[in-house]
Amino acid sequence: MINSLLKSVFGSSNDRYVKSLGKIVNQINDLEPQIQALSDEELQAQTVKFRAMLEEGKTLDDILPEAFATVREASVRVLGMRHFDVQMIGGIVLHRGEISEMRTGEGKTLVATLAVYLNAVEGKGVHVVTVNDYLASRDAEWMGQLYRWMGLTVGVIVPNLGEYERREAYGSDITYGTNNEFGFDYLRDNMKQSRDQMVQRTFNFAIVDEVDSILIDEARTPLIISGPTEDKTDLYVSIDAIVKEIPEDWYEKDEKSKNIGLTEDGTEEIEKLLIERGLLETDNLYDVENTQIVHHMDQALKAVHMFKRDTDYIVKDDKVVIIDEFTGRMMDGRRWSNGLHQAVEAKEGVKIEPENQTMASITFQNYFRMYPKLAGMTGTAATEASEFWDIYKMNVVEIPTNKPVQRIDEEDEFYKNTQDKFAAIAKAIREKNEIGQPVLVGTVSIEKSELLAEFLKKEGVAHEVLNARFHEREAHIVAQAGRLGAVTIATNMAGRGTDIQLGGNVEFRIEAELAGMPEGPERDAAIQKIEEEVGAERQKVKEAGGLFVLATERHESRRIDNQLRGRSGRQGDPGLSRFYLCLEDDLLRIFGPDTLFSRMMNSNLEDGEAIGSKWLSKAIETAQKKVEARNYDIRKQVVEYDDVMNDQRKVIYEQRAEIMDSETVGDVVVDMRHDTVNSIVMQSCPPGSYPEQWNMDLLKERVAEVLDLQPPFDEWLEEDTVEPEIIEERLLAMVDERMEAKIANADPDIWTRVEKSILLERLDHFWKEHLATLDALRQVVFLRAHAQKQPINEYKQEAFGLFEQMLDSLREDITSILLKSELRIQQPVQEELPDLPDFLTGHIDPLTGLDNSNDGDGSASQASLFGSLAGSPRAAAGPGGSNRENPYADQVISRNAPCPCGSGNKYKHCHGAVA
Template identity: 75%
Template sequence: MLGALAKAMFGSSNERYVKKLDKTVARINAYEPQLEAFSDDELKAQTVKFREQLAAGASLDDILPEAFATVREASKRVFGMRHFDVQMIGGIVLHRGEIAEMRTGEGKTLVATTATYLNALEGKGVHVVTVNDYLAKRDAEWMGQLHRFLGLTVGVIVPNLNEYERREAYNADITYATNNELGFDYLRDNMKHERSQMTQRPFNFAIVDEVDSILIDEARTPLIISGPTDDKSDLYISVDAVIKNLPEELYEADEKTKNITLTEDGVEWAERQLEAAGLLEGSNLYDVENTQVVHHLDQALKANVMFKRDIDYVVKDDKVVIIDEFTGRMMDGRRWSNGLHQAVEAKEGVKIEPENQTMASITFQNYFRMYPKLSGMTGTAATEAPEFYDIYKMNVVTIPTNVPVQRIDDEDEFYKNTHDKFGAIAKLIRERQEIGQPVLVGTVSIEKSELLSEFLNRENVKHAVLNARFHEQEAHIVAQAGSPGAVTVATNMAGRGTDIQLGGNVEFRIEDELRDMPEGAERDAAIAKIKAEVAEAKAAVLASGGLCVIGTERHESRRIDNQLRGRSGRQGDPGMSKFYLCLEDDLLRIFGPDTLFSRMMNSNLADGEAIGSKWLSKAIETAQKKVEARNYDIRKQVVEYDDVMNDQRKVIYEQRSDIMDAETVDDVVVDMRRDTVNTIVGDACPPGSYPEQWDVEALVNRAYEVLGLEVPLAEWMEEDGVDPEVIEERISALADARMAERMADQQEVWRTVEKSILLERLDHYWKEHLATLDALRQVVFLRAYAQKTPINEYKQEAFGLFEKMLETIREDVTRILSTAEFRFQQQPEEMSLPELPSFLTGHIDPLTGELDASMGSQVPGAEAMLSALGTAAPLAAHAVEGGDPYADLGLSRNALCPCGSGNKYKHCHGAVA
């Protein structure tokens, strides 16, 4: 009661915060008359002036008012658009590293130019992140005009750029890119072997457009770079043979979630069977050494018990083909992940295709938290404000609209079933179309869109169906969705980034209709005609009530519903929105078939009859809040598990970075050798033991195997007072002497050899470690049955595995450098460092469930390194006629040539004639 009274008197905390920013906006406005008098050249000179002020010690906040005013004046000259005061407030919020929640149609793309320009003045780079490639290209071209006018450079990252083009784009003052491209480039950079090959600069500042989609919706699944792994066909077949003999009473299956677990007796039975098959290390199934076996056992269980032939998949041409559970269609080329597809192939006795192994992965949460300053903008973020603060430490600030909203939001209507509901929607749409009112219909899936389309065809309603798979074409259709009588059916993602303008969009019509018409009087006349037609159409649409938005059911997140509603009523336009629901909707099924709500609906509603009440709407909102909380818990769990890996990822990537930057890694190699000697001696001569208890034979064998040394341990032990420390010192001295002898005549080349082997072994074991962690995560939840917290168990096991991995790397690097035979080339300067192997980049779209996978660069694998170092002759360099046009760019000789040939620079334009 008191809180409501205080809010009525003083406004909400958000309103008070926004009001404080009015003083800064007043200072920005004060510069306007002065800047209006500037010539274009004087306005462009502002950028040089601001950079000089920053170099002299001024802060970005000091120059903000004048810099924002400069952007506003430039926008008036370049676009003919003047930033509203509320857009300036949005820009200040972005600059402060917060989220600006602005209604659809308030010009978020233009808002970003202020904060982008200001932060780009430091020269450290600003990233503007979009949800798809079309928007990245569009915004870079569109807003890039303003930034280039003011003297800044603009780059854009899209698929299929070569390394040189990517590096150039990242070195620009402002870079537009999608979240996927940024994340994959970060992972790829940390798989390279020379600093000069890396494309990204250190992180500085990012503005995330549609921040709720990128940092919340897409954050459910990590980005993954994967490559082919070793053939494990025998293991799949062996485990499958064990599972085929498993009695039914030894497992519990949950068909709803397709989960299956062994009972206690089942675990004991599996241990004995796996032990007999020679697949178990020790006798305990859940020892950390058996993590991979448990993972394969789990997948074989699912394949044999939960996945049914001709229901979940078919066997066609000796291949297992997945059947889509929603459409019943065969999905050629799609494969289940985590070894499940291979387990089904083993079950059916067809050829087992090798699975792809994770080579690098990161969640969007951990990627974007690496930016020292991060901000975002969207039309809907307030409902997720706690999550934004908990995960990213970003506050959500709701920016008032430039003109008060005129849209009318009708109460929801409830029907008994989908048939009645869609019939009512189709009739309403026909009525609206007859009076010339445009209609936008939002559905939650492609299947629902197609079903509604059938109802609309029965009513003879002309309409367009969109499903967000082809962003560019759909942006053109959505842009005209405000034309008189237009009916557009769209799934959740369709049309994002494109405003629906009443009467139609002039720019898009000009582009679509006059693309091939040359400049001249005829084109000018055609443009004038289009503008007149759009103005006339807009007047007709306004008279009909503006855009009508219809929701065919409530989404599990209120935010998605608000996004749909927000399409109507932009910039003070009239409009209306209404949601239609029924008992068969996904969300309403949360109430269950036997609840009071559903019984009341079934008993009191006749076919085709609808009811609406605030109580029912409130009940739906409560259900949505519960689902939102559950989804937040899922995302939080993803972060908790990835945080464990992230700490380890930072250590590995920092080590890689240090190795690449170092002139020589002698000290690292020596430390590794000493640690390895310490481990070998410690294993054979445990602390506190007597000499007669030492495993002399094992120590001698290990010293020869790892260090290539014949250790006279028997002689040393005959001496009085010899102890493990003395033995360790003597072995280290022998190993150092051997290494000095090996590298005596090849000092310079040996430095490259050491660096190459160190990086290659680090990458190899990190890849194996990721696979083990992935398998561990799949099964660690079983620890809950022992009253243990899975995440704590995961942290503990992951730490132990990481320590073991580092120990293995130390020993393997020492073994290769100490024992491998190298035959060096006559021209060591042409010796190539190992490059990235072929790989797949993948990220599952959480809204469609589709794997967004693409092939990476086709280059030789790192395993070819030793032969390249030892026996291969350097590739023949060829001279390029006309000299080297890229000589002044300072390119690495191992980088791809900028000409686009696909060859290395040193084998193309950088070749010596």
């Protein structure tokens, strides 16, 4: 009560902060007449002026008012849009490295230009991160007009872009791209063999669009680059057949965590089935020898009994395609981890692709925390404000709307069952449709959207369905959802990126209706007619009540519900929103309090009857908060575990950078050699022990195996003064002498390149193996909670020990290779940046495997700098092989275009690979 009273008198802390920014906005507005008086040439010259001021010692804050005023005027001249004062506030918030929460339709894309331009004039690079490739390309082209006019360079990172194009894009003042592309390029860069192959430069400033979607929703799963392993198709099919046979009482399901496990009786019965079919090594399912079978059995249980077709995934073109639980989008090419995707493929009877091994990984949390300054913008962030601060140290600032919100948010309507609910929804839609009010319906799955479509057909209501099945028509359907009488059913409207304008979208209508009409008076007249029609229709829609947002269910996250609501009532337009719920909804069924069920069932609710109450809405919000808290715990746990790996990742990546930047790595190699000799001697001849206690057989074996030497140990032992230190000194002298003889006649530059290449190649190999070990450790360490131990502490301790072991093995391996190898140099022909193999790029959950990974295009392959030292010749790229003729050699074909032969591969990986 007291807090409410104080807030009403003094305003909230957010209100006071926003009000304080008004002083800067006043300075910007005072400069507007002066800036407006400049000619185009003078306005464009402001960029050079600002850079000169920064070189003279001014700060970005010093030039902010004039820079923002400049961008506002440039936007008027180039884009025909003038920033509102509240947009100026949003721009200041972004520049300060905070999150600008602005309602849908308030112009966040334009707001970003203010902070982007100001920070880009430094020349250190600004990254603008979007949720999908379409928005990255659209915004780079749209806002790029403004930046280029002001003398700044703009690049965009999209899939299948070549290495030169990527480097050029990252070298621009402003670079647009998706979170996945930025993250994968960082990982790929740290798999390359030299600095000049790397595409990214030092991080400076990033603005994340739809920041809650990227840094919260997608941050539950890390980015992973992986390579294929052995084919286990027969095993997946065999286990899938067994799992499909088992009755329900053999397993227990936990829908909250999407986990499933065998009961005791079920385990015994499964063991019998597995033994009958010859799949078990021993009679006990949980023996060490059967670990792989247990793993695949768990994944098959999830695939068959937890994951639902048309909800979690669809089958398209004989492939299992994941559906994003937050946006309802198809996630083409992405795959679940740890054999789960293969289990679903076996369930659906489609081609089973092999599993993959992790080669590099990073969480979004640790990736974005590398930026010295990070900002974000979205329509819904306040509910996750504490997480943004805890993880990223970013404040959430709620920016007031340019015009007061007129949308009416009605109480939820609650029904007994799904049938009654959908019948009521269809009736409400028909009523709104009859008066011409456009309706946007939000559903949580393809199954529900298609069920509602059937109800609407019975009611005779024309409608559009937007879900993963019709992904290609998304932008067009959403753009016209505000037309008179339009009814649009959409699966999760989060992050769609296209504005719903009342009366329709002029640009989309022009594109659709005048596509083939040439420029000229006739086209201009047609455009004017469309604009007049849209204006008249907009007025009719406003009179009908604006856009009616109708949700068929509450989402787990309040943010997703708010995003759907926010589609209505943009820029002061009228609007209406209402949620329809029932006892059979997943949220209430799984997470709702038991009292909610008992009270509702005891209320004798009649069929088709609806109720609504504040108590009910409060109970639903409580259920959503429980889910949000649980999801936060999952994300926090992911960060805690990745923080352990992140410390090690920094060491490895810094070591790689040091190797690549060094003119010579001889000292590093010598240190490794000496450490290896020391370790071998200490292992067999511990300090302070007597010669008769030494394990000379082990010493001889290790010296022969690692150092390829056979010293006269027996003679040395006959000496009275022999000590471990003396043995070590003599071994060091022998290996140093041998290496000096080996490289005596080699070209120093070539030898340095050989050493660098071996160091990087073996470092990458051991790091990859270490990641696999950590993956396995993370999956089993939770069992130690039964012994009253903290899993995260156990993981930290074990991971540190494993890292030390990895470094010891790395030093030993490199020493052994250099001592044993015979040097035969091959000069590389490198006219252009080489392509990496098409690694699999993934985005998967290390704890549950429940999210996705991406089969993306790789970049940057590592041509061997030395011949037989690498162990195998370089494989010929593409299915054609190196000795195949290229029938398209005389044609001009982009290297990233599909090959004309129809193989489905890129030209560079098919006939274009012929040299």
